[in-house]
Amino acid sequence: MSRSRTGSAAPPSRRRTALLAACTLMAATGATATALTAQAGAAAPGCRVDYQVTNQWSTGFGANVTVTNTGDPVSAWTLEWTYAGNQRIGQAWNATATQSGAVVTARNAPYNGSLATGASASFGFNASYSGTNAVPTTFKLNGVTCNGVPDPGPGPTDPPPPTGSRVDNPYAGAKVYVNPEWSAKAAAEPGGSRISNQPTGVWLDRIAAINGVNGGMGLRAHLDEALRQKGTGELAIQLVIYNLPGRDCAALASNGELGPTEIEKYRTQYIDPIATILADPKYAGLRIVTTVEIDSLPNLVTNVSPRATATPNCDVMKANGNYIKGVGYALNKLGAIGNVYNYVDAGHHGWLGWDDNFGPSAELFKQAATSEGSTVSKVHGFIVNTANYSALKEDHFKIEDSVNGVSVRQSKWVDWNRYTDELSYAQAMRAKLVSLGFDQNLGMLIDTSRNGWGGTARPAGPGATTNVDTYVNGGRYDRRIHLGNWCNQAGAGLGERPKAAPAAGIDAYVWMKPPGESDGSSSQIPNDEGKGFDRMCDPTYTGNARNGNSMSGALPNSPVAGHWFSAQFQELMKNAHPAL
Structure with missing residues (x-):
């Protein structure tokens, strides 16, 4: 993936790619990829296609496709495209896919059909097959064939980025910081030693955390340790910026110190x-990932009047505009630092996956990203499912x-949502945000720290077809009582381990919420951290x-x-999927 941030000129590789005449095809299965560039004189529209098999088993597979319009x-x-084998398309999302014989036709969804020159759209599907599962070699965009010759890759005038320079995906080719305080616990x-070397987010959830709380590590201490872990290679460190005024207006467990x-x-x-600390030249060689203000902006859509879920606190925050101002200010200040990569929180599918939440939230994200002097160029990407439990797939x-x-959307679990999991939601939200003017190669992060849902309760197949509810409830991995439950969920497990570029449009799976850290207290506990008691953390509620x-x-x-x-940490390890 490629991006140009902060308004600076694109690196040589970006400029060379932008000059290609028509189409580039990238096909990937696992870690194998080939690239084809277009022959000169190809007719517009042109395209670049990334076809990636993300999951494969003996009789089926899942794939993600990103099409970029270069014409x-x-x-x-x-x-x-045409399959060489007996692959048959089943479920598709973010596009309508049909198949006649070996020929597959995918048409845009209502919200991602408009593609400016250089814009892209992503969709995914599941399919069946037997024997071999060869990647298609030819694609047509609106009837124009994308053909070409192998991309020679970087040449003498197209060098790889030097160590410490800005990159397209900060996770690619880099170690990720292991917080020694979490690791020790x-x-x-x-x-616990089975996972204690995994990278997790460092939460700056109050002013005192900048310098360290109760003798713990402050921001500089973490950055210094990151330099030590970095050695001579590349390293990304993940920071959670989380201290808005009136924070978390729809819940009480994670209220903050600021009114x-x-x-x-x-x-x-x-x-x-x-910002002053991150801008210190001492840390210029680090890739600093900031995830900006979890669980804030979507509240201004879903939890304000006249919604039935409205709260007085969220009405106040919508009226005073301080969520918008705070996020915009953070993006502007932090995004001005050359080695900082801002990712804004975008909720999760169980919150924003409905039609009346999805589009308005995306519009609100853009409003925040262009406030207080910020621009969309200071947003490197978005993160979904932070500290939440929604199944990846x-x-x-x-x-x-x-x-x-009866449609699955009418089941009590889905309840007319457009999405069933976080991967499809993240890719759809990415497409929507790009259509609103964010970078066409926007990167998404998915927090998989607590969404594995493994163990003995994990279904091995679909539910009974007695009715739509038995079908969904019997087959779903996510075993929560309700999709809206969010606090210290019983039965949850560790999800996919952190990894870079796992699917189309996804920069990384991350453990931004450190496993074992509570979501909130199950009863009232006095504290000096500004954190209240929310009944959603009470098992009797x-x-x-x-x-x-x-x-x-x-x-x-x-x-x-x-x-x-x-107890939560042990529960997460017991129910991990993939299993430990």
């Missing part, structure tokens, strides 16, 4: 000191399925409008948000 602008697109747990009107304190005592049911004529008045599904005896919760 004239189009208002709608159709992508065609994990290693002290029985069996709703304290925007100036947020700027001068929180963001400015962080549901294999046993798809949004287009129906049972006895019977719910509210946001979780369909269901039981909370929370583990008992949990501590304040962010504090170590041994």
Whole structure:
């Protein structure tokens, strides 16, 4: 993936790519990829296609496809290819896919049909096969064939980026920082050494965290340790910027220290000191990933009047604009630092996957990204599912399925959502954001720290087709009582291990929420961190409008948000998928 940030000129490789006449095809299965560039004189529209098999088993596979228009602008697109074997397309998302014989035709969804020159759209699908599963070699965009010759790769005038320079994907080719404080806690747990070397996010959840709390490591200490871990190679360190005024207006467990009107304190005592430290030339060789203000902006869409889920606190934050101002200010200040990569929180599919949430949230993200002097160029990407439990990929049911004529969307679990999992949601949100003017090669992160849902309760196949609810509930990996449950969920497990570039449009799977850190206390616990008590963390709570008045599904005896919760850590390891 390629990006140009902060308005600077693109590196040589970007300029060379931009001059290609028509089409580039990239096909990948696992770690194998080939690249083809177009012959001179090819007709517009042109395209670049990234076809990637993301998951394969004996009788089927999943794939992601990203098509980039390198020719004239189009208002709608159709992508065609022909399989050499007996592959048969099943479920598709973010596009409508049909098949006649070996020929597959994918047409844009209503929201991603317009492609300017250089713009891209992503879609995915599941398919069946037997024997071999060869990657297609020829694609057509709106009837024009994308052909070519092998890309020679970097040449004498197209060198790889030097060490420490800005890159397209900060996770690619880099180690990721292992927080020694979290690692020590994990290693002290029985069996914890199996994961204690995994990279996790460093949460700056109050002003005091910048210098360190109760003798713990502050920001400079973490950056110094990151330099030590870096050695002579590349290293990315993940920071969570999380201290907005009136933080987390729809919940109480992770309320913060700043009141709703304290925007100036947020700027001068929180963001400015962080920016000063990150801009220190001493740290210029690090790739600093910032995930900006988890669980903030979507509240201004879903939890404000006249919604039934509205809260007075969210109404206040929408009226005073301090979420928008705070996020814009953070993006502007941090994005001005050459080695900082800003990723903005974009909720998760169980929050924003409905039609009346999805588009308005994307519009709000752009509003924040262009406020307080910021621009979309200071957003490197977005992160989804942070500290949440939504399954990465549901294999046993798809949004287009129906049972006895009733759509899966009508099941109690899906409840008319457009998405069944985080991967499809992340790729769709990416396409929507690109259509609104964000960088065409925007990168997405997915937090997989607690969405594995393995163990003995993991379904091995679809549910019974008695009705749509038995079908969905019997086959879903996500075993929460309700999709809206979010606090210390019983039965959850570690998900995919952190990895770079795992799927089309995805910069990395990450463990931004450190496994073993509580979401909130199961009862009222006085503290000096500004963190309240939310009944959603109480296992006896019977719910509210946001979780369909269901039981909370929370583990008992949990501590304040962010504090170590041994029982949760053990639960996550026991139910890990892939298993430890």
